[in-house]
Amino acid sequence: MKRSEINAVIKEMEGMLREHRCFLPPFCTFTPEDWKSKNHEYDEIRDNMLGWDITDFGLGDFNKCGFALITLRNGNQHNPKYKKVYAEKYIYMRDDMYAPMHYHDYKSEDIINRGGGVLQIKVYLDDGKGGLSDKDVEVQSDGRRYMVPAGTAVTLNPGQSITIYPHLYHEFHGVPGTGNILIGEVSQCNDDEHDNFFYDKRVGRFPAIDEDEPPYRLLCNEYPAAEN
Numbered sequence: 275m276k277r278s279e280i281n282a283v284i285k286e287m288e289g290m291l292r293e294h295r296c297f298l299p300p301f302c303t304f305t306p307e308d309w310k311s312k313n314h315e316y317d318e319i320r321d322n323m324l325g326w327d328i329t330d331f332g333l334g335d336f337n338k339c340g341f342a343l344i345t346l347r348n349g350n351q352h353n354p355k356y357k358k359v360y361a362e363k364y365i366y367m368r369d370d371m372y373a374p375m376h377y378h379d380y381k382s383e384d385i386i387n388r389g390g391g392v393l394q395i396k397v398y399l400d401d402g403k404g405g406l407s408d409k410d411v412e413v414q415s416d417g418r419r420y421m422v423p424a425g426t427a428v429t430l431n432p433g434q435s436i437t438i439y440p441h442l443y444h445e446f447h448g449v450p451g452t453g454n455i456l457i458g459e460v461s462q463c464n465d466d467e468h469d470n471f472f473y474d475k476r477v478g479r480f481p482a483i484d485e486d487e488p489p490y491r492l493l494c495n496e497y498p499a500a501e502n
Contacts, residue, residue, distance in 0.1 A: 275336055275481040280328045281490040287342045287366040290456050294389045296364065301325060302344060306489050313500040322348040322356060323466065323494040331374055332478030341373050341446070342366040345494060349463040351380070361464040364388070365457035369448035375406075375473040377443045383461030385444075386435040391452035394427040400441040406473065411442070443473060 291298065301319050304312065319325060324345045330336040343365040349358030367373070369391040377400050387393045399407040410421045413428055414437035422428065427447065428436055435458075438444050448455050466479050480495060489496070 275328065275330050275334075276484045276486045277489055278487045279336060280483065280493070281487065283328055283336070283342045283366075284326055284491050287344075287364075290366055290390065290454060291364065294456055296388070296456070298344065299346060302346075302491075304491070306492050309492055309498055312497075313502045317500065318356065320497045320500070321353060322350050323464075324348055325494040325497075326491045327466075327494050328481070329479065330481050331472075332481060333374075333476065337368075337371070339372055339374060341371065343459075345464065351463045351465065359463060361459070361461045363459040363461075363464070365459060367393070367446060367448050367455045367457065369452050369454055370450045371448055373446035374477050375443050375445040376477075377441050377471050378438070378469050379440055379471065380469050381462045381464060382437065382439045383459055384435050384437050385430070385446075386458035386460070387430040387432050388456040388458045389432050390455040392449035393430045393455050393457060394447040394449060395430065395436050395438075396425060396427045396445040396447065397422070397436075398424050398443040400443060404471065404473075406443060414439075 301316065302325060324347065327343045327345065330340040333339050343363050346362045346364065347358065348361040350356040375396070385395060397411045397413065399409050399411055401407040406424065408424050410423055411426065413420055413422050415428065416435055430436060470479055
């Protein structure tokens, strides 16, 4: 992705958050210059990858595939220094985008349509070999349990949610023409480096970046180390 594209979508998401009166913690507004003076009191942000995260999943077409997200809070199952056992995110998608099919080995999560357009989550069970099972899927949504055929796109209008449990393949889609979408995620600790398993093996979690302009915000994997 071009850095100019990343900067633009961060500003776009900031506008969506303002529209829905969702306020961010201070670290989400730090500039790259600010980060040069942030020492070990901010290690939780560095160690647990809090903050901005923009990805095209390595496929090179953010206008079609990708999303912007902010990790607001997160524990760390690999570091006993951090006691939180949960994570929370905001995710932003345009209504003509998708995020590719994947599952988590460890994490359970609720995906919540916080506002804007209509979100669809396509679901399959893992067949145990990394493929898609043709078995029916039990959906857990806002206190309701029901069965759907494999490959069903579960529709989430604003306010609705779905629970994604381990080894449930899921793929995000915006419904074209309904408006851009602000998504919430509440989950167990998030580990993007080890707990994302994509059906399409070409997919990567973090993009390569073409530095065509200076960064507006640093991404969660770009923070400088503390000096003191």
